[in-house]
Amino acid sequence: MTKVFIFSSLSLIFVGLFGVLTRKNIVKILIALNIIETGINMLLVAFGYIEGGITPILQSDLSIANLNKMVDPVPQALVLTSIVIGLGTTAFALSLAMRYKNTHNSVSIRAIDEEGVNI
Amino acid sequence: MNSIVFLVVIPLIAAFLSLFLESLNKATMYIVTLFNLIFSLAVLMSGNIPFNVAIGGYRAPFGINFVVTDITIYFLLLVNIAALISITMVKNIKEYQFYSFYFVLLAATNGMVLTGDMFNFYLFTELSTFAIAGLVAYKRDRLSTGAALKFLILSSTASLFSLASIGLIYKTLGTLNFADIAVKLSSLNQASFNLIVILFLSSMLVELKIFPFNLWVVKSYEGSITSVNMFTHGMLGTAGIYGAIRILLIVFPNMYKTNISTVLIILSFMTVLIGEVEALKEKNLVKVLAFSSMAQMGMFMFGLALGSFESIKGALYLVVSNYIAKMVMFIVTKQYSNAVDSKNYNDMKGLGRKYPLLAISFTIAALSLMGMPFFAGFWGKFSIVVSALATGKLASIGISLILIASVVEGVYYLRISHTFFSEKDVNNVNISRVYCLVPFVLAILILAIGIYPSYVEQVVFNIIDEIKNAPDKYINIILSLK
Numbered sequence: 001m002t003k004v005f006i007f008s009s010l011s012l013i014f015v016g017l018f019g020v021l022t023r024k025n026i027v028k029i030l031i032a033l034n035i036i037e038t039g040i041n042m043l044l045v046a047f048g049y050i051e052g053g054i055t056p057i058l059q060s061d062l063s064i065a066n067l068n069k070m071v072d073p074v075p076q077a078l079v080l081t082s083i084v085i086g087l088g089t090t091a092f093a094l095s096l097a098m099r100y101k102n103t104h105n106s107v108s109i110r111a112i113d114e115e116g117v118n119i
Numbered sequence: 120m121n122s123i124v125f126l127v128v129i130p131l132i133a134a135f136l137s138l139f140l141e142s143l144n145k146a147t148m149y150i151v152t153l154f155n156l157i158f159s160l161a162v163l164m165s166g167n168i169p170f171n172v173a174i175g176g177y178r179a180p181f182g183i184n185f186v187v188t189d190i191t192i193y194f195l196l197l198v199n200i201a202a203l204i205s206i207t208m209v210k211n212i213k214e215y216q217f218y219s220f221y222f223v224l225l226a227a228t229n230g231m232v233l234t235g236d237m238f239n240f241y242l243f244t245e246l247s248t249f250a251i252a253g254l255v256a257y258k259r260d261r262l263s264t265g266a267a268l269k270f271l272i273l274s275s276t277a278s279l280f281s282l283a284s285i286g287l288i289y290k291t292l293g294t295l296n297f298a299d300i301a302v303k304l305s306s307l308n309q310a311s312f313n314l315i316v317i318l319f320l321s322s323m324l325v326e327l328k329i330f331p332f333n334l335w336v337v338k339s340y341e342g343s344i345t346s347v348n349m350f351t352h353g354m355l356g357t358a359g360i361y362g363a364i365r366i367l368l369i370v371f372p373n374m375y376k377t378n379i380s381t382v383l384i385i386l387s388f389m390t391v392l393i394g395e396v397e398a399l400k401e402k403n404l405v406k407v408l409a410f411s412s413m414a415q416m417g418m419f420m421f422g423l424a425l426g427s428f429e430s431i432k433g434a435l436y437l438v439v440s441n442y443i444a445k446m447v448m449f450i451v452t453k454q455y456s457n458a459v460d461s462k463n464y465n466d467m468k469g470l471g472r473k474y475p476l477l478a479i480s481f482t483i484a485a486l487s488l489m490g491m492p493f494f495a496g497f498w499g500k501f502s503i504v505v506s507a508l509a510t511g512k513l514a515s516i517g518i519s520l521i522l523i524a525s526v527v528e529g530v531y532y533l534r535i536s537h538t539f540f541s542e543k544d545v546n547n548v549n550i551s552r553v554y555c556l557v558p559f560v561l562a563i564l565i566l567a568i569g570i571y572p573s574y575v576e577q578v579v580f581n582i583i584d585e586i587k588n589a590p591d592k593y594i595n596i597i598l599s600l601k
Binding site: 013017020033037043047075081085088089093099104109111 | 238242245249253256259260261264265267268269271272275276279283285286287289290295
């Protein structure tokens with residue numbers, strides 16, 4: 001089961017990377033960025049996953065007896081934080097994209113413009 | 120010393136309060152920046168260094184910790200001094216967004232320098248890139264919006280890779296603490312180590328302006344106002360340099376036994392080449408500075424990647440010289456380009472005769488960047504060249520590259536200085552004499568460091584000493600039971 005998670009998350013990362021590198025539409029680039037991010041979040045969760053594991057909450061004597069069956073809670077905490085960061089990035093980048101549309105009259109990242117900038 | 124957390128918390132509170140303060144924002148900005156500066160000076164003077172603060176009382180490998188050692192405190196001071204000098208350039212800004220982003224940047228860069236945890240470092244890096252993107256977009260025109268968007272996309276893609284690397288570190292070593300990683304790293308096999316370092320470097324190189332990731336620099340320097348240029352250079356750049364020193368030299372020192380350091384050397388060559396060649400043919404003064412700071416970062420990376428203590432010493436000197444010199448140049452560029460309403464240096468003829476203090480400061484900074492003797496930059500390039508002489512074939516290419524780069528820098532910087540001093544009638548230009556003073560004081564500082572390097576030598580010696588004795592001076596402080 002862990003392998004399925006790792007393979008699917010890696011494929012998501014590469015799909016997203018392909019999107020970021022090849023698309024020209026800014027909104028599509030941002031969607032691709034979110035796909036990479038989902039992939040990496042899944043990867044982190046998969047790293048902490050145990051076959052047949054239980055939730056890492058100490059609630060009863062039964063759960064204390066099964067401590068070594070608990071999945072690792074740290075990657076889940078990391079993922080929660082990185083989801084919030086990703087939300088912030090996307091919201092901020094989308095608002096910049098709206099202004100980009102106003103100033104460039106296009107959503108292409110290669111809009112011909114910006115006199116004097118050759119790079 | 121739990122109060123060290125205030126360095127991050129108070130700017131964050133101010134970032135929230137700036138939504139409501141309106142006209143008081145500028146005063147708050149000075150108060151918070153001065154607080155950070157005075158607080159870090161007080162920590163330096165207190166004599167308690169080094170110490171470790173476990174947040175929430177969870178001891179080091181299990182909880183998040185802030186560490187203050189010699190390296191930390193010096194870089195903390197550099198970041199906060201840069202903040203103070205940069206905000207003196209802020210004029211007539213009423214929008215609360217600018218101040219809010221500035222406070223977030225201050226908190227994030229202080230946090231990057233203080234933290235002892237990998238994931239925390241990633242979060243602060245991400246936060247600082249947000250803030251810089253927001254500040255770059257402040258001008259709201261075509262250029263700045265495009266620059267901010269491209270920087271945001273580049274940096275968040277790169278930092279996602281570093282998040283993957285953090286996941287791999289946690290999977291393989293079971294820890295995220297810098298010191299704990301450094302201890303457990305020897306049990307890691309070569310392939311996983313290489314993968315982790317390469318993935319993590321991707322986000323590091325964006326901030327260090329190293330070749331494949333540095334094309335955001337020019338646009339965002341050109342598209343933003345001067346104070347934002349100085350934030351990018353002095354705060355984000357310095358915090359990135361701290362990250363490189365801490366992570367490459369103390370957490371991943373095994374890197375020098377692999378090919379990764381060779382790759383870094385080649386990347387730094389490319390950076391120096393591209394930076395110098397592009398700066399040579401550029402007429403826009405701000406873009407000249409952007410390309411030149413890329414080239415300087417390339418030389419810093421070369422010194423770091425050589426890995427001997429002599430070359431690291433040289434790299435640190437380069438950091439100090441570049442840090443002061445670029446500040447001077449940005450201030451001079453702002454005053455002159457405001458006066459003639461153009462960023463092309465050919466339009467600035469004659470200004471050096473009317474306002475010689477600014478032009479002389481620019482020339483001193485330029486000579487320091489070139490690495491002339493009696494200026495701060497000399498000691499950096501000298502140490503790197505001396506240590507590269509003792510290393511292999513690749514390093515000898517680096518020597519010639521650094522020497523050629525010095526000549527090229529001489530050509531374009533002295534050409535600009537000459538333009539300042541050439542004759543032209545400039546009567547309708549007015550620059551307040553007060554603004555001439557800040558760059559001049561900084562230029563005097565460059566001369567002082569060049570002639571009496573013993574003060575900086577002591578600081579650099581302390582930093583090198585911590586890198587040499589990392590197990591005693593960093594790792595054991597964090598991991599010892601308290």
